[in-house]
Amino acid sequence: MIHGVLLDLEGVLYAGGYPLPGAREALLSLRAAGIPIRFVTNSTRVTRAAIVNRLARIGLDVPIQHLFTPAVAARQYLIERRLVPHLLVHPDLRGEFADLLGAGPPSAVLLGDAGPEFSYAALNQCFRLLLDGLPLLSMGANRYFREGEQLTLDIGPFMAALEYAAELEAVVLGKPAAAFFQAAVNSLNLPAHDVVMVGDDAEMDICGALSAGLRGVLVRSGKYRHGDERRVEPLGGRVFDDLDAVVDYIL
Amino acid sequence: MIHGVLLDLEGVLYAGGYPLPGAREALLSLRAAGIPIRFVTNSTRVTRAAIVNRLARIGLDVPIQHLFTPAVAARQYLIERRLVPHLLVHPDLRGEFADLLGAGPPSAVLLGDAGPEFSYAALNQCFRLLLDGLPLLSMGANRYFREGEQLTLDIGPFMAALEYAAELEAVVLGKPAAAFFQAAVNSLNLPAHDVVMVGDDAEMDICGALSAGLRGVLVRSGKYRHGDERRVEPLGGRVFDDLDAVVDYIL
Numbered sequence: 001m002i003h004g005v006l007l008d009l010e011g012v013l014y015a016g017g018y019p020l021p022g023a024r025e026a027l028l029s030l031r032a033a034g035i036p037i038r039f040v041t042n043s044t045r046v047t048r049a050a051i052v053n054r055l056a057r058i059g060l061d062v063p064i065q066h067l068f069t070p071a072v073a074a075r076q077y078l079i080e081r082r083l084v085p086h087l088l089v090h091p092d093l094r095g096e097f098a099d100l101l102g103a104g105p106p107s108a109v110l111l112g113d114a115g116p117e118f119s120y121a122a123l124n125q126c127f128r129l130l131l132d133g134l135p136l137l138s139m140g141a142n143r144y145f146r147e148g149e150q151l152t153l154d155i156g157p158f159m160a161a162l163e164y165a166a167e168l169e170a171v172v173l174g175k176p177a178a179a180f181f182q183a184a185v186n187s188l189n190l191p192a193h194d195v196v197m198v199g200d201d202a203e204m205d206i207c208g209a210l211s212a213g214l215r216g217v218l219v220r221s222g223k224y225r226h227g228d229e230r231r232v233e234p235l236g237g238r239v240f241d242d243l244d245a246v247v248d249y250i251l
Numbered sequence: 252m253i254h255g256v257l258l259d260l261e262g263v264l265y266a267g268g269y270p271l272p273g274a275r276e277a278l279l280s281l282r283a284a285g286i287p288i289r290f291v292t293n294s295t296r297v298t299r300a301a302i303v304n305r306l307a308r309i310g311l312d313v314p315i316q317h318l319f320t321p322a323v324a325a326r327q328y329l330i331e332r333r334l335v336p337h338l339l340v341h342p343d344l345r346g347e348f349a350d351l352l353g354a355g356p357p358s359a360v361l362l363g364d365a366g367p368e369f370s371y372a373a374l375n376q377c378f379r380l381l382l383d384g385l386p387l388l389s390m391g392a393n394r395y396f397r398e399g400e401q402l403t404l405d406i407g408p409f410m411a412a413l414e415y416a417a418e419l420e421a422v423v424l425g426k427p428a429a430a431f432f433q434a435a436v437n438s439l440n441l442p443a444h445d446v447v448m449v450g451d452d453a454e455m456d457i458c459g460a461l462s463a464g465l466r467g468v469l470v471r472s473g474k475y476r477h478g479d480e481r482r483v484e485p486l487g488g489r490v491f492d493d494l495d496a497v498v499d500y501i502l
Contacts, residue, residue: 120367124404143416153375157412164411165394165404
């Protein structure tokens with residue numbers, strides 16, 4: 001039996017700035033059935049508050065305390081270890097870390113999905129700090145995301161570039177890190193195997209969730225590409241057309 | 252006995268635009284002893300002719316037909332397979348491939364050390380072509396190079412980024428590919444084990460040469476970093492301070 005649901009946002013609830021067909025109704029049905037929901041996104045181009053506002057404007061009600069983002073995980077990681085970040089993040093996310101800067105020279109490199117800010121100069125700056133021995137923290141490992149009709153490079157390739165250059169491994173602070181799923185599951189007070197993760201990224205969402213002991217279902221909305229289910233099936237995850245179909249199955 | 256020598260350029264013969272101490276004399280001594288030399292560089296920021304001219308201006312005599320570059324190897328690879336390249340290369344290298352463009356839509360992505368041209372937009376363009384099924388050809392896999400007092404990202408991290416994003420493996424057309432060393436060795440009409448590669452990059456120069464059946468010696472000039480010899484020693488390569496010391500040993 002499934003007693004709790006984790007939902008990815010982009011490609012599951014909305015796409016291209018609009019709710020996906022049936023997404024609003026699916027949320028209402030889950031809530032009516034008393035099944036608690038948490039929202040887990042690897043999006044690091046805007047703040048958590050901005051995500052919640054955008055979703056509200058298109059009729060998707062996501063309470064901010066139920067939204068888990070890598071930026072929140074990264075703040076916690078930095079504060080617990082008293083690390084000062086060197087940021088390579090999207091300009092709109094910088095404010096989330098403003099209070100952690102300036103307490104001394106940087107002691108960790110923090111990577112977000114910086115988009116066009118992933119320049120040769122900015123990557124070189126990170127690389128040189130890594131050579132000096134700073135750890136690399138990466139808010140996700142996603143390979144690409146869907147942007148309109150095309151796929152676009154996400155944070156993962158730039159994490160991989162720096163890992164290759166400096167010969168180290170990044171600490172991943174979003175999906176597919178087990179700790180990230182566990183934080184969301186803990187807030188539900190449920191055992192992981194009673195919770196299902198619904199996502200459109202076979203690797204980050206589903207394989208990640210399954211490795212963390214959750215159940216996982218892939219939806220074919222969003223960035224799904226033909227054959228993605230082959231990554232999931234050996235691990236025991238299921239595949240549905242969209243969130244609506246998933247909710248029908250759960251209820 | 253060593254009957255032929257392959258020399259890397261930057262960090263072995265010159266650095267920062269000047270010959271390294273003893274480099275000119277080392278070339279003269281090898282030539283006086285009748286030991287043939289080939290020059291193998293992974294440099295892809297300028298044409299082969301420009302490299303030869305720059306070296307001549309600082310008193311280093313390198314005949315163009317003895318200089319092996321990944322651009323030459325890439326041209327040959329493209330022509331043999333009738334591939335039209337999509338170029339992400341340094342502007343100064345574009346001319347080397349001008350005659351191969353325009354014969355149709357691109358059928359291979361060709362990566363050079365593009366420096367600041369490694370932009371988010373340019374990498375996305377390559378990524379989308381790779382998703383369409385084009386192969387990735389990379390003129391080298393170097394992690395970094397020395398630029399003045401600091402180390403700078405080379406082609407390898409960007410190759411790694413695209414490999415990660417599109418989940419494929421690049422065809423490497425410079426060092427450490429065995430075929431690249433073999434082309435230089437073949438031009439000497441010597442068996443590989445009679446030829447020594449001298450370089451400052453433990454991985455690309457020395458491990459690459461040893462894997463291709465050559466001998467290899469690492470020099471501590473150039474981008475050498477403390478501990479680099481640990482990559483080489485298990486494979487049987489030796490380490491010297493500079494080219495001068497290597498030539499003393501050979502002769």
